[in-house]
Amino acid sequence: MKRLTLLTVFPPLAAAAVSAAILVLFSGCYVLQQGTTMLGYLYSAVPLEELAEREGSTENGRENGQENGRESERRFVERIHDIRRFASQTLGLASNSNYTKYVELDRDYLAAVVSACAKDSFTPYEWWFPVTGSVPYKGFFNEEDAREEAASLKEKDLDVWIRRVDAFSTLGWFSDPLYSYMKNYPVWRLANLIIHEQLHATVYIQGNSQFNEELAEFVGTEGSALYMIQAFGEDSEEYTAMKNREADAAAYISFIKGLIAELENLYSGPNTREEKLRQKELIIQAAQKRFTENYSLLFRGEGYRGFSKLSINNAYLGNFRLYYAHGDYLKNLYTRSGSDLQKFIEAAKTLGDSDSTDEPGLQLEKALGLLPPAPNPAKTE
Numbered sequence: 001m002k003r004l005t006l007l008t009v010f011p012p013l014a015a016a017a018v019s020a021a022i023l024v025l026f027s028g029c030y031v032l033q034q035g036t037t038m039l040g041y042l043y044s045a046v047p048l049e050e051l052a053e054r055e056g057s058t059e060n061g062r063e064n065g066q067e068n069g070r071e072s073e074r075r076f077v078e079r080i081h082d083i084r085r086f087a088s089q090t091l092g093l094a095s096n097s098n099y100t101k102y103v104e105l106d107r108d109y110l111a112a113v114v115s116a117c118a119k120d121s122f123t124p125y126e127w128w129f130p131v132t133g134s135v136p137y138k139g140f141f142n143e144e145d146a147r148e149e150a151a152s153l154k155e156k157d158l159d160v161w162i163r164r165v166d167a168f169s170t171l172g173w174f175s176d177p178l179y180s181y182m183k184n185y186p187v188w189r190l191a192n193l194i195i196h197e198q199l200h201a202t203v204y205i206q207g208n209s210q211f212n213e214e215l216a217e218f219v220g221t222e223g224s225a226l227y228m229i230q231a232f233g234e235d236s237e238e239y240t241a242m243k244n245r246e247a248d249a250a251a252y253i254s255f256i257k258g259l260i261a262e263l264e265n266l267y268s269g270p271n272t273r274e275e276k277l278r279q280k281e282l283i284i285q286a287a288q289k290r291f292t293e294n295y296s297l298l299f300r301g302e303g304y305r306g307f308s309k310l311s312i313n314n315a316y317l318g319n320f321r322l323y324y325a326h327g328d329y330l331k332n333l334y335t336r337s338g339s340d341l342q343k344f345i346e347a348a349k350t351l352g353d354s355d356s357t358d359e360p361g362l363q364l365e366k367a368l369g370l371l372p373p374a375p376n377p378a379k380t381e
Contacts, residue, residue, distance in 0.1 A: 037141040045101035045177040048077045076183050083191050084198075086227050091219075092342045092349075093198040097175040108181040109164035111139045112146035116158040117314040120276045121267045122260070124318055125158055133207030136322060139165070161315035167193055169200035176201075188242035191227040196220030203348045211360040213323045215348060218330040221246065222341050244300050251298045252307075256320045259287045263317070284312045329361060337368040344368070 051073045080099055088095040115137045116125035124136040140146040143162075150160045170176055176197060182190065199216040225242065232238040262283050266276055291298075292308045310316070334344050347367035356363050365371045 041103050041105075042174055042177065045103045045175075048080060048100055048102055048178070051077055051102050073183075079187060079190065080178065080194070082231070083194050083227060086191075086230065087195050087198045087223065090226070090230075090342065091195065091223055092345050093195065094172070094202040096172060096201060098169075098198060098201060099176060099178050099194055101175060101177040102180070103177045104180045108166075110166055110168070110179060111141050111164070112143040113137045113139045113163050113165050114146050114149045114153070114160065115163070115315050115319060116150075116153040116156075116160045117318045119157065119159050119314060120273050120280070122264065122314055122318055122321060124322075125153065125156075135209050136318070137209075139168070159313035159315040161313065161319065163319065167197055169197040171204055172201050186241070187231065187238060188224050188228050188245070191224035192220045195223035195227070199223075199345070199348075202345070203351060205351055205360055208360060210322050210325065214326055214330060215360075217323050218334070219341070219345060219348075222334065226341060245303075248299045248301050248303060252304050253320065253324050255287075255291060255298065256317065257324070259284070259312075260317050260321060262287070263314070288312070326361065333361075333365060333368060333370065336370055 053070075084099055087093045117123065118125075126134040126136050127138050128134050138149060140149065143164075146162050150162055153160045166179070166181065167176070182193070185193070196216045196219065199219045200212065203212075203215065205212055225239075225246075228236075228239045228242050263280060266279055266283065269276070271279070288308045288310075295305065334341070337344060337347075347364055350367045351360055351363050356366075358366070362371075
């Protein structure tokens with residue numbers, strides 16, 4: 001997408017998308033607009049096997065300047081089935097009917113998602129919905145509706161951000177389909193998307209959006225890397241391209257975390273709100289200048305150039321805190337437990353069933369056997 005949106009400057013989050021958006025959309029009076037649209041998409045979905053017959057036209061493919069026609073559609077369908085088998089059989093993720101159907105859209109994104117945050121802290125604005133509990137975002141299929149929501153939030157003196165997402169999980173309530181724009185995705189992005197969303201369909205902790213998203217992001221990244229090795233090999237061009245992209249994503253996330261740390265230090269200080277807001281803008285401007293000056297040292301590709309032109313605010317940065325604040329923590333648990341992703345996922349599956357009052361990360365450590373068992377109070381000397 002050649003525009004200055006979150007999809008161009010924030011590929012990791014765009015690919016990751018938003019969990020449980022259907023439940024967010026199906027709440028309150030706006031179900032009449034959002035829910036009807038989503039049900040329309042689901043109703044129009046066709047089985048993947050019909051894709052080649054419905055769209056297969058070599059002539060159309062040539063007009064688009066791309067490999068297309070029935071052979072291209074067939075390869076896409078086979079790749080999706082292969083990724084789904086890997087996700088369920090190798091990784092142990094949910095085996096369901098997700099991504100067995102296809103929806104044709106006339107755009108290259110699925111929904112516009114609004115998030116908001118205090119201007120002088122990273123306290124998110126949250127919406128509450130049945131089943132999902134509190135979530136720090138609200139989705140719209142019509143981008144104009146998202147802009148209206150954003151305008152109302154700005155009137156509350158909040159930082160607001162609108163981002164486009166390409167997929168979400170319905171947590172098993174419906175069969176999540178593929179969309180036409182996904183046919184142009186590289187294999188690693190398809191694998192990351194499907195594994196990420198299937199993790200949501202496998203593990204979901206109500207009212208804990210941050211842990212849910214961080215876990216899905218981590219498993220999606222690790223799982224797609226394992227899939228690419230299996231499908232192409234570690235010495236392949238495909239795997240190398242994916243690793244280059246991941247290196248750039250990691251560099252970007254690291255830079256953003258540094259900016260967040262600077263602002264957190266400012267917000268926790270004794271200055272007045274007015275002074276904090278003034279210094280906030282100076283800190284962001286200085287960060288964007290450093291970013292531009294050091295770009296060639298930080299990145300291998302050109303995908304993040306747009307950052308220096310964005311109107312950065314706390315809502316934008318808050319999305320990174322949601323998805324990546326504790327990424328190193330999950331990576332550390334994964335490494336300490338033997339770097340076995342199937343084992344890691346099996347441990348994560350126990351979290352939703354646990355009656356423990358421990359926070360999810362601590363529960364996961366225990367499930368992985370990284371912490372000693374709790375003492376038995378009934379045991380006597």
